[in-house]
Amino acid sequence: MSSIKPKHQRIVLVSLALLAIIAAGLLAAWALRNQANYFYLPDQMMADPPAVGQAVRLGGMVAEESIETLDDGLTVAFVVTDKAEARVPVRYTGILPDLFVEGSGVVAEGSLGPDGVFVADHLLAKHDENYVPRELQDMAEHQGEPGLQDTAVGGE
Amino acid sequence: MSAELGLAALWMAAALAVLQLVGGAIAQRDPDAPLAALGRPAAMLQGFLALFSFGMLLWVFAITDLSVKLVAANSHSMKPMIFKLSGAWGNHEGSMLLWVTVMALAGALIACIEKRLPEKTMQATLAAQGFVALGFYAFLLLSSNPFERLPVPVPEGNGLNPLLQDIGLAFHPPTLYMGYVGLSVAFSFAVGALVTRQVTHEFARVMRPWVLGAWVFLTMGITAGSYWAYYELGWGGWWFWDPVENASLMPWLAATALLHSASVLAARDALRAWTIMLGVVAFSMSMLGTFLVRSGILTSVHAFAVDPERGSFILALLTIYIGGALLLFALRVSTVSEGQRFAATSREGALVFNNVMLSAILGIVLLGTLYPLLTEAFDVRVSVGPPYFNPVGAIFTIPTLLAMAVGPLLRWREDNIERLRAPVAIFIVLIVTTALFTVLAKSDIGILPLLGLAVAVGLGVASFMPLRGRDILRVPLATWGMVLAHFGVAVSLLGMASESAFTKEKLVAVAPGGTTELGGFRITLEGVEPVAGPNWTAMEARISAQRGAGRPHVLTPQSRSFWAPAQETTESALLTRWEGQLYAVVGNQADDGRWQLRLWWKPLVTLIWLGGLLICLGGVLAIIGRLVADLRRRHADRREAEEREEMAALRANASSPTANWEAV
Numbered sequence: 001m002s003s004i005k006p007k008h009q010r011i012v013l014v015s016l017a018l019l020a021i022i023a024a025g026l027l028a029a030w031a032l033r034n035q036a037n038y039f040y041l042p043d044q045m046m047a048d049p050p051a052v053g054q055a056v057r058l059g060g061m062v063a064e065e066s067i068e069t070l071d072d073g074l075t076v077a078f079v080v081t082d083k084a085e086a087r088v089p090v091r092y093t094g095i096l097p098d099l100f101v102e103g104s105g106v107v108a109e110g111s112l113g114p115d116g117v118f119v120a121d122h123l124l125a126k127h128d129e130n131y132v133p134r135e136l137q138d139m140a141e142h143q144g145e146p147g148l149q150d151t152a153v154g155g156e
Numbered sequence: 157m158s159a160e161l162g163l164a165a166l167w168m169a170a171a172l173a174v175l176q177l178v179g180g181a182i183a184q185r186d187p188d189a190p191l192a193a194l195g196r197p198a199a200m201l202q203g204f205l206a207l208f209s210f211g212m213l214l215w216v217f218a219i220t221d222l223s224v225k226l227v228a229a230n231s232h233s234m235k236p237m238i239f240k241l242s243g244a245w246g247n248h249e250g251s252m253l254l255w256v257t258v259m260a261l262a263g264a265l266i267a268c269i270e271k272r273l274p275e276k277t278m279q280a281t282l283a284a285q286g287f288v289a290l291g292f293y294a295f296l297l298l299s300s301n302p303f304e305r306l307p308v309p310v311p312e313g314n315g316l317n318p319l320l321q322d323i324g325l326a327f328h329p330p331t332l333y334m335g336y337v338g339l340s341v342a343f344s345f346a347v348g349a350l351v352t353r354q355v356t357h358e359f360a361r362v363m364r365p366w367v368l369g370a371w372v373f374l375t376m377g378i379t380a381g382s383y384w385a386y387y388e389l390g391w392g393g394w395w396f397w398d399p400v401e402n403a404s405l406m407p408w409l410a411a412t413a414l415l416h417s418a419s420v421l422a423a424r425d426a427l428r429a430w431t432i433m434l435g436v437v438a439f440s441m442s443m444l445g446t447f448l449v450r451s452g453i454l455t456s457v458h459a460f461a462v463d464p465e466r467g468s469f470i471l472a473l474l475t476i477y478i479g480g481a482l483l484l485f486a487l488r489v490s491t492v493s494e495g496q497r498f499a500a501t502s503r504e505g506a507l508v509f510n511n512v513m514l515s516a517i518l519g520i521v522l523l524g525t526l527y528p529l530l531t532e533a534f535d536v537r538v539s540v541g542p543p544y545f546n547p548v549g550a551i552f553t554i555p556t557l558l559a560m561a562v563g564p565l566l567r568w569r570e571d572n573i574e575r576l577r578a579p580v581a582i583f584i585v586l587i588v589t590t591a592l593f594t595v596l597a598k599s600d601i602g603i604l605p606l607l608g609l610a611v612a613v614g615l616g617v618a619s620f621m622p623l624r625g626r627d628i629l630r631v632p633l634a635t636w637g638m639v640l641a642h643f644g645v646a647v648s649l650l651g652m653a654s655e656s657a658f659t660k661e662k663l664v665a666v667a668p669g670g671t672t673e674l675g676g677f678r679i680t681l682e683g684v685e686p687v688a689g690p691n692w693t694a695m696e697a698r699i700s701a702q703r704g705a706g707r708p709h710v711l712t713p714q715s716r717s718f719w720a721p722a723q724e725t726t727e728s729a730l731l732t733r734w735e736g737q738l739y740a741v742v743g744n745q746a747d748d749g750r751w752q753l754r755l756w757w758k759p760l761v762t763l764i765w766l767g768g769l770l771i772c773l774g775g776v777l778a779i780i781g782r783l784v785a786d787l788r789r790r791h792a793d794r795r796e797a798e799e800r801e802e803m804a805a806l807r808a809n810a811s812s813p814t815a816n817w818e819a820v
Contacts, residue, residue, distance in 0.1 A: 009497055013430075017512045024516035028523040028548060035544035036527065039537035057539060073665030073746040094663055095390075095726070095743030095754050 037109070042086035045112070052114050058088060059107040067102055080106065080118070092120040100125040159224050159303040162212030166253075166303075169205040169260060170293035172198045173286040176263075180283020184351065187276060195282045196267040202289070203264025210257040213302055217244040223309035226250060226302050232315040234691050242326030248466065249302035251329055255446070256292045258330075258337040262366075263289065266341065272362050272790075274354060281348030288340055291473040299469050315691070315718070322388055332377035332404055336442035338370025339411060346435030347481060350488045355428045360421035361786065363435070365779050367418055371411040372775035378404050379768030390726035390741045392756045394655070394764060397545045402525045403445035406518055410438035413514040416507045424568055426495035426504055430511070436485060440478045441518070447474055448525070499570040506563030513556040520548050550604055557611050557649070560642055561618035579621050587614040594657075601657050608653030616646035633781025641774025648767025654760035665750040675757025677701045677738060680708075684742070684751055692718045694727070697742040697751065701731055713742040737761050 038050065042060045050056045058080055066079035075093040090108055100106065100123060108120035175191075176198040183192035216224050217240050220233045230247045231240055245254040263285045270278060296302070345363045349355045381404065386394040395401060414434040420427045447470040498504035524540045531538050561583050565576055573580075591610040594601060619642035623631060662674045666681045673679070682698040694714040702708040711729035718725070731738040736759040743752030 010429075010494055013508060017430075017508075017515070020512045020516050021519055024519045024552060025523065027551065028520045031544050031548045032524065032527050032540065036531070036538040036540050037543075039539065055543065069746055073748065073750045074663055074752060095741055095752055 039107075042080055042082045042088045043084065045088050045118075046086045049112055051112075053111050055109070055111050057107055057109050058090070058118055058120075059105070060086075060088070062100070062102050062104060062106050063087060064102050077117075078102075080108065088118050089116070090118045090120055092123055094123075097123050097125040158212045158215050159221065159305065162209045162216075163301065163303040165205045165209040165212070166293065166297060169202045169209065169256075170290065170297060172202040172205065173290040173293060176202065176286030177283050177290065180279040180281075180286065183276060183279035183283075187279075192279060195279050199260075199263045199267035199282050199285070201264075202286075203260040203262075203267075206257040206260035210253055213244050213250060213253055214241055216303075217241060217250075220313065222311070222313055223305055225304045225306050228306060228310045228313050230314065232313040232691070235315070236690060238323065238326060245329055246326075249296070249300045251333070252292065252296050252300055253302050254330060255333050255337065256289060256296060258333050259285075259289055259292065259340055262337050262341050270362060272358060273348075274352065277348045277352040277354045277359070279348075280351040281344045284344040284347040284351075285341065288344065288477060291476065295466075295469050295473065299466055322384065328377060328380050328384060331373050331380060335370045335372075335374030335377055335411070336407060336446065338366050338373060339407060339414075339438045339442045341366045342370065342414065342435050343439035343481070346432045347484065350432060350484055350492075353488070353491055355432060355492045357422050357425040360418045360431060361782075364415075364418045364422055365782060367411060367415050367438075368775055368779045368782070371408070371415050372772050372779070374404065374408045374411055375768060375772050375775065378408060379765050379772070382768075383765050387728050387730060387739075388725075390728045392659075392661070392728075392739055392741075392754070392758075394761070397524070397541050399525050400449050402521050403448045406521055406525075407438060407441040407445055409514050409518040409521065410434060410441045413511045413518075414438045417511050420504050420507050421495070424496050424498070424504060426498060427508070427511075428495045429489050429492045432489075432492070433485060434511070436478065436481045437515075437518075439481075440474070443470070443474045443477065447471055496569075498568070501566065501573050502571050503563065503566045503568045506559050506566055509559050510556055510563065513552050513559070516552045517549055517556070520552065521545065524548075546604060550607070554607060554611060557615055557645070560645065561615050561621075564619075564622045564638060564642070579618065579624075583614045583618045586617055587611060590614070598657065605653045605657035608649055609657065612646050612650035612653055616643060616650065619643040619646055633784065634778045635781075637774045637776070637778030637781055639774070640777060641771045644767045644770030644772075644774055646767070647763050647770055648765075651760050651763030651765075651767060655758050655764065658759045659761075660757045662753075662755045664753050664755070665746055666753060667748075667750045670750075672753070672755070674755050675736070675738065675759075677703055677757065679740075679753075679755060681751060681753065682710075684745075687714070689716075692716045695742070697740075697753070699729070699740055699753070701738055711738070711740045713740045715742055715744075732762060735759060 037055050037057055039057045039059060040050065042058070045058060060080040060082050063079040063081040066077075068077045069075070070077060072093075075091060076096060077089065077091050079087045080090050081087045090110075091113075092108065092110075104125065107124040108118060109122040109124070110118060110120035113119045176195055179191045179193075179195040179198060182189045183195065186192065213226075216227055217231055218237070220227060220231055220240065222228050222233075226247065226249050230250075231243045235243065244250045263282065266278075266285070267282060273281070342363050345359065345366070349359045378401075381401070382394050385396065385401075386392075414431065414437075417427045417431045417434055421431045524544050527540050528538050562576065562580060565579055587610045590613040591606060594606055594609050619639055622635065622639060660675050662672065664672050666672060668681055668683045671678060671680045678701070680700045680702075682700055684695055684697045687694050687696045694716040696712050696714045699711045699713070700708040701711060709731050711731055713729040714727040716725045716727055717723075726741050726743075729740045731740075736757060739756040739758060741754045743754065745751050
């Protein structure tokens with residue numbers, strides 16, 4: 001190595017570093033395309049459902065009078081709707097998040113089961129009166145929902 | 157009145173930052189200009205004024221002055237005093253004021269004590285520091301004034317988000333900010349060195365304590381933040397790859413790389429341009445972190461205080477500083493001469509490898525964090541989580557950990573790998589044996605936890621190998637620091653791997669008096685009762701956990717309802733044993749009277765944060781060691797110079813004896 005001129009060592013080092021970082025970038029880009037978790041609104045999920053078992057997120061409103069606790073005392077079934085036609089049944093086993101109520105926004109992380117019921121592993125509800133999951137905030141703006149508007153971030 | 161005083165102090169501090177910038181710039185042309193002498197005093201006074209301004213903000217929060225908009229929006233007269241004070245920085249404006257205060261104090265400190273670098277470089281450094289501070293003053297004064305008054309005072313404040321009313325979180329943002337700001341000082345030193353073409357090992361020695369300090373604070377902030385998310389969110393997880401978390405991880409990765417390359421520059425005068433580049437990148441990541449958190453541009457489960465307009469302001473600042481620094485780097489890099497050479501198998505070689513790998517991990521986290529933003533431009537909404545970060549990150553993390561075990565054993569400049577045959581063999585044998593035993597104990601273990609366990613055990617032993625064959629009492633403090641920090645990484649990794657491999661989880665519905673089993677514990681729900689706190693009421697479950705015939709322990713998880721602001725939170729309860737933690741959360745009551753309980757048994761989980769503390773301790777030892785060594789060296793230099801002067805004086809007297817007579 002000592003025979004290499006200083007200028008050359010710098011070039012070798014820089015190219016090796018660039019190579020490693022480009023490799024990391026390519027790997028990241030490839031993995032992102034495969035592993036990113038897509039977000040669906042209820043109507044999108046009805047029209048073009050994701051593959052069974054693929055991890056996705058479903059966001060919408062909890063339909064009125066749809067929350068039902070099953071006999072095991074742990075599993076909750078409810079319907080996520082966009083307040084129009086689309087209704088997706090969801091099942092969740094676990095402790096419900098704070099402020100999970102009918103008529104409020106929810107984002108469910110999970111996958112679609114073979115029976116067409118969305119099985120959620122995790123629910124994100126309104127965090128507090130100032131926080132709405134960002135996707136739902138957009139939905140409220142697009143559809144001019146007064147119900148969510150007053151919970152939008154900032155509140156000023 | 158105090159609010160107005162605070163605002164006035166802030167304007168004056170901003171004016172002094174201008175003076176610091178102008179003075180430093182003039183000093184580059186004419187070091188003897190009158191304005192040039194003002195750089196240091198301006199920096200010191202600016203530090204004092206910023207501190208005064210922050211003190212005023214604390215005061216209006218302490219007395220709950222409801223005519224100040226920020227207090228009305230974020231505080232409440234009923235809150236405990238500690239949370240009134242922490243409320244001062246638990247919001248956007250206050251946290252930005254805290255940021256500039258810490259930054260101004262850091263500037264004052266370097267102006268006050270740093271005398272090692274050439275004065276011209278110091279002036280350029282202070283000018284850069286003033287320039288960065290100026291942007292943040294403009295941001296505060298023009299778009300987020302913390303002292304704004306309401307036209308009519310409100311009768312009562314809004315309160316602080318209950319999730320933030322927690323002692324751990326009270327000190328989380330200040331800790332992270334000290335880390336971010338420490339990196340801003342490193343950035344200013346890098347700019348100063350580039351401007352005056354003084355990229356030397358002396359520059360690295362001056363910069364290193366700041367990088368180390370920033371890194372210790374970032375480590376502490378991340379560790380505390382992770383523990384907070386673990387027990388406060390009640391989800392049983394300790395890291396969610398949330399953008400807000402990534403925002404603190406990215407500067408840490410860059411600071412870790414910078415710390416190691418600065419060591420190479422200080423010890424061996426190599427990697428000059430690379431160290432400067434990392435200085436710029438590390439501060440960019442701090443700014444980007446602030447931008448991501450403060451703008452609310454990314455989906456986040458805990459993005460508090462979000463505002464897109466302010467985000468654009470920070471983005472503009474980010475563009476100016478980082479774009480400017482990169483431009484300066486591009487213009488000047490050719491004048492930074494090549495440092496010392498080294499062979500591939502050497503301490504430097506291992507450190508370069510570590511740097512490249514850390515940069516790759518940084519790139520992966522950065523891409524994963526920004527990807528949802530990118531796809532949203534094409535109207536596709538995605539989120540990126542553990543299925544991406546864990547495996548892709550591991551591809552680069554595991555080689556880094558392996559290099560960490562071997563690197564410190566190598567000699568500087570050139571080494572022969574044959575010499576290390578014994579330690580490397582021990583390391584490999586440990587990894588393979590641990591992996592084999594783990595697979596025997598639990599055959600369905602995932603590949604990542606398995607690798608994590610094996611490497612953690614190997615690295616834990618290897619991290620002490622640099623001490624072998626040395627007199628323990630004479631090992632420098634800085635070396636102890638390195639050993640401890642590397643050992644801390646192994647401890648933390650062991651905790652992470654064990655948590656993800658061996659956690660047992662149970663979700664049950666039990667009636668009061670009912671019993672369930674988990675992780676060798678017999679868990680009984682004794683009852684659920686309402687309780688009240690200063691600003692909340694709660695349903696509190698009394699759970700007893702008993703192992704064999706041992707003493708039963710009581711856990712009391714709660715479901716709390718706050719009334720200002722109205723919000724519910726789940727308060728988890730933890731039972732800490734040396735070999736793990738029992739984690740309990742209480743949910744809703746079903747119609748038949750049973751309560752939902754979610755329980756986890758997490759073996760060795762506390763090692764995650766214990767490792768973080770060890771890493772911090774290592775960093776602190778390294779700082780002390782470096783500072784003490786530096787003071788000693790300077791003392792020796794001074795004495796040598798004095799002796800030389802005396803000798804010269806004697807010699808002068810000897811050569812011209814008459815001179816003395818004339819003087820008399």
